Amino acid sequence: MTITESGTAAEPAREAIELRRVSMAYGSRTVLQDTTLDVASGSVVVLIGASGSGKSTLLRCVAGLEQIQEGEILIEGTVTQRGGSGKAEKRALDRSSAHLREEVGMVFQHFNLFPHMTALQNVVFPQVKTKKLSQSVATEQAKAMLQSVGLGEHEGAYPANLSGGQQQRVAIARALALKPRIMLFDEATSALDPELVGEVLNVMRALAKDGMTMLVVTHEMGFAREVADRVVFMDGGRILEEGKPDVIFNNPTEGRTREFLARLLDH
Amino acid sequence: MSILAVPSATYVWDWSTVLSVQSLEIIGGGLLYTLFVSVLALVFGNVIGLAVASVRMSGRQPFSGLAYVYIEFFRTTPALVQLIWIFYVLPILFNISLGPIEAGVIALSLNAGAFLAEIFRGGIQSVPSGQRDASFVLGLSRPTTFWSIVFPQAVRSMLPATGNVFVSLVKDSSLLSVIAVPELTYQAQQLATSTFRPLEVYTLLAVTYFIVAFPLTRAVGRLEKRLRKSSIR
Numbered sequence A: 001m002t003i004t005e006s007g008t009a010a011e012p013a014r015e016a017i018e019l020r021r022v023s024m025a026y027g028s029r030t031v032l033q034d035t036t037l038d039v040a041s042g043s044v045v046v047l048i049g050a051s052g053s054g055k056s057t058l059l060r061c062v063a064g065l066e067q068i069q070e071g072e073i074l075i076e077g078t079v080t081q082r083g084g085s086g087k088a089e090k091r092a093l094d095r096s097s098a099h100l101r102e103e104v105g106m107v108f109q110h111f112n113l114f115p116h117m118t119a120l121q122n123v124v125f126p127q128v129k130t131k132k133l134s135q136s137v138a139t140e141q142a143k144a145m146l147q148s149v150g151l152g153e154h155e156g157a158y159p160a161n162l163s164g165g166q167q168q169r170v171a172i173a174r175a176l177a178l179k180p181r182i183m184l185f186d187e188a189t190s191a192l193d194p195e196l197v198g199e200v201l202n203v204m205r206a207l208a209k210d211g212m213t214m215l216v217v218t219h220e221m222g223f224a225r226e227v228a229d230r231v232v233f234m235d236g237g238r239i240l241e242e243g244k245p246d247v248i249f250n251n252p253t254e255g256r257t258r259e260f261l262a263r264l265l266d267h
Numbered sequence B: 001m002s003i004l005a006v007p008s009a010t011y012v013w014d015w016s017t018v019l020s021v022q023s024l025e026i027i028g029g030g031l032l033y034t035l036f037v038s039v040l041a042l043v044f045g046n047v048i049g050l051a052v053a054s055v056r057m058s059g060r061q062p063f064s065g066l067a068y069v070y071i072e073f074f075r076t077t078p079a080l081v082q083l084i085w086i087f088y089v090l091p092i093l094f095n096i097s098l099g100p101i102e103a104g105v106i107a108l109s110l111n112a113g114a115f116l117a118e119i120f121r122g123g124i125q126s127v128p129s130g131q132r133d134a135s136f137v138l139g140l141s142r143p144t145t146f147w148s149i150v151f152p153q154a155v156r157s158m159l160p161a162t163g164n165v166f167v168s169l170v171k172d173s174s175l176l177s178v179i180a181v182p183e184l185t186y187q188a189q190q191l192a193t194s195t196f197r198p199l200e201v202y203t204l205l206a207v208t209y210f211i212v213a214f215p216l217t218r219a220v221g222r223l224e225k226r227l228r229k230s231s232i233r
């Protein structure tokens, strides 16, 4: 958030992600309401909020997994989704923004590794299919990727034979192998035993240090404090408050934020 | 004691004619037919089942509705009635000629296809939605997602049920004896008549089905156990 904020030069991808007045509903149940959010290139934004406040849904909309009803979503300055667009417009948008989907990687709470593939195959397969890399190049990169998340020795293992922390690191390696510029993390450590949380957070920390644009949903407030450029508090499908970590954590404006943080500390 | 009742306690079993090389050849030939039509019906049934299941899951009307009608019709009417209808009625309706083996394989395939369609649907729906989500964000195309990610996982969970369908096919193929397909049961009937030894022949018949089907059900059971273990993720 430092260089890009002050730079006035025509830097096309100043904002990596922009949500403009986005609303989204599952059937008649509105889950995101009039949400506006910017994530600058290279910055780390942490989303916090109670269960059901719409954090996952927001990430899923950015990833293109859910269709929005109102507003628009931009990735690196290009509209990827526009609420209320008809079939033809939607198809045109999909086409004009297809290359941007590859810029966005996502990591899920439950890893979602392909269970019938080894760790290595999990990382190789998308590279071959999406990036059209040759098997040998993809394998080489996958090995390096697994090495970098500390799993070089487990490349032949199937997900079922890996610990949760190892599985999540494979999932991160799988996403990173596609060389995305933006990474979405949806409670990447929530399904892990406490002693395994650290190894995954370490990988995420290193990624942030490397300048990756990250939009992170997490309950790890220590991580948020340390790594986030901005913390966004969501409540009932709306963004209630956002700011620098120390402001949000030490001196939040909204009563709801204070309540939420107090409840977290009780646990 | 009525003279009609076979004095069971005093019945003298005579296996010599039934277990002769000649008789066993007849039974063996029947067994080959049984396996042949069963395997064929399993293959066609799988193709039908997969096609019908995808049409049904597409939700596109009227095809999805038709698929539903097909599945339910073949699951709720007796296989014997389906067979007789296809052998006697269908050729007249469409002015075609069907040999007994063709009619038999068609009937068994359609019957198995209905059950397999539901097995496919269940198998595909049993794959967690997170697998599709991950495939999407990794940029995999829809066909790749289906054939390389969803389908292999669905098949694993479907294998036991498919094995059971095969066991049913082996047993149900005995129905083809009513339209004179020379499969196991039909051959046994012929042998019983020619040897005047129905008790021995039908006992051998039952044992033969058992010998074929039992290892299959055992294999299915083992498979189920293995899958249950490996699905603990």
Ligand SMILES: Nc1ncnc2c1ncn2[C@@H]1O[C@H](COP(=O)(O)OP(=O)(O)OP(=O)(O)O)[C@@H](O)[C@H]1O
Binding pocket: A026, A029, A031, A049, A050, A051, A052, A053, A054, A055, A056, A057, A058
């Ligand atoms: N597929 C769905 N169909 C219908 N409603 C859904 C669906 N997914 C989520 N919801 C609803 O949308 C609301 C927001 O869900 P979301 O998962 O975005 O919340 P969240 O902030 O991520 O919560 P958590 O901390 O529990 O993960 C919830 O009330 C949830 O019940």
Ligand SMILES: [Mg+2]
Binding pocket: A055, A056, A057, A186, A187
């Ligand atoms: Mg969530």
